[in-house]
Amino acid sequence: MKILLVEDEIEMKDSILQYLEMEKYLVEYASDFNLAMQKIHLYEYDCILIDIMIPHGTGLDLIQEIKKIRPKTGIIIISAKNSLDDKIDGLNLGADDYLPKPFYLPELNARIKALMRRNNYEGTSSIVFNEIEIIPEERKVLIHNTLVNLTTKEYDLLEYFLVNKDRVIQKNALVEHLWGDNADQFDNFDFIYNHVKNLRKKLLELQCNDYIKSIYGIGYSFKTIL
Amino acid sequence: MKLINKTSKYYILFTLPILFFSAVFSYLFMLHEIGESNEALLSTRMQVVEQHLIENDTILLNIFKENREIFIKEIDATTAVPNQITDTLIYSEIQQEFVLNKMLQKKTTIQGKNYLVKVWKSSMEYDEVLEVILTVFITILVLLLLTILFINIRISKLIWHPFFETVLKIKNFKVTNGQHLSFEKTSITEFEELNKSIQNMTEKMILDYNNQKKFSENASHEFQTPLAIIKSKIDLLMQSSNLSENEYNLLGGIDDAINRLSRINKSLLLLSKIENNQFEISQKIKIKPIIEKILLNNEHFINEKELKIKNIVTDTFFIQINEELGYVIMNNLIQNAIRHNKMDGELIVFNEDNAIIIGNDGNEKPLDEQLIYERFQKISNDSSSIGLGLSIVKEIAQLNAIQITYYYENGKHYFKLSQNTELQ
The missing domain is CATH 3.40.50.2300 (Response regulator)
Incomplete structure (x- = not known):
């Protein structure tokens, strides 16, 4: 491209x-x-x-x-x-x-x-990585072809991780992505931790690999090589 | 006081003493002239009487006597009579009162006989003269005032026309819309000069305003660019392998600081924009949808603290404000109410006739109203607060004729925005 x-x-x-x-x-x-x-x-x-x-x-x-x-x-x-x-x-x-x-x-x-x-x-509108498939138009996520029920924020997180595979992503970046300017006045990023935790749990329940790794408390990385 | 009234007032004030002195002068002058002419008349009459005595024309003399206009008496040659004019009172049968007369007496010798001859003439009375003078001068005064008034009205219509045009244009002048003033040409030098000065002044104002506007925007640009560069370098650094925990934390710390700097920069830019009046169009904005939008945007932070929200603002309540600023002012206040709230606390938004009130639980101690709107005045030790939120609220309120008050009641903090408008 x-x-x-x-x-x-x-x-x-x-x-x-x-x-x-x-x-x-x-x-x-x-x-x-x-x-x-x-x-x-x-x-x-x-x-x-x-x-x-x-x-x-x-x-x-x-x-x-x-x-x-x-x-x-x-x-x-x-x-x-x-x-x-x-x-x-x-x-x-x-x-x-x-x-x-x-x-x-x-x-x-x-x-x-x-x-x-x-x-x-490239003629395709879905993002596929191994067992994960995201259909952005419908905001749907399939793991091993099974639909996962994600909240809006969890969906946004997963999509963000998938397009930034193998990158270290700071919590601040996630906050800004999820809340935009509204996050400006708040600095308590513990809820990011909660969202990621919930997302991981939902993915693991469907036998998805644990790709999302925490990086020393400052951020996360979606590791393609486990 | 209007210019026309003021000038008329001075015209009258200066005219009155002049008129008064002219009246006194005329009065004295006329008295003097009348006296002189009376004396001349009496001497002529004396000569006529003497002539009649010489001609011994008793008939005519008798008529004079009968009319009580002369007095003739034969006297001894030895009697001394001073030749003089005197003022004397003589009873007038017609007017039935004593009337002031001028009398000329003379001793005359005709054909060996000595006569005492007195001729007199009623002199005009002082009050009559006064009356005439007053009448004349009051007439002059009235005519003069009418003329002044007339001239002034004409002048204010003709001569002052360009002036009033100029005033109207200045009244409608707004530096924010950047429109230059242009004046019609006038033949009056003073006004032409005035117009030129105003034109130069307003052009300078527009130029300064635009420069300032550009400066604050450029300043923001100039600040944001290096911040963006630092931020991008941190992002890249973080992608390198083999960083230790400590190094990650250092980078995270730098990134936090950059975020704060960037937020302060944005807020200061907003403040300067508000101060420069760069938000213009204000309209009636319904507040309830704005609050709902803000609450939705901050849903997560509300849920985190398990806050109870009471939004009982009426559907029809509105504020006259620029839409963007309306959002900012409500957003800052509601976010404050969320941030300073306690766990399981309450956030309440309600309205009165022309006021909206935001209340929240929080620190059980009233805030110092003198300090809360000060820039960079931090109430909490919350590091995410940059201390500009309420300053922005205050600036927006001032710009839109909104009164902001803070009060503490039953453990709750309240901010009240009241807009005194008849539009409600």
């Missing part, structure tokens, strides 16, 4: 590039408006990550151009300019998602995967 990253901060670019390459994406990079324009005219991408504030132009103009020439490309805005106007403008122009900086890299990965699924990339 081919991704274009439009980002002017070199360090930020390096981090995103490194993380996405671990996920086996093919990532190209443009550091300003003009370079980004060249790239989108020359090549076709499955997903473009755009920072709003870039040299020689704005990400919003870029979105307009992409929508004109390649309307099917998925667009995710990654912006530090956390202003509602920009968010609304961006989404109105046809961006698919908006992720304000700072964000967790697994979150970015999850957004990209979700977008690709919605755009029906």
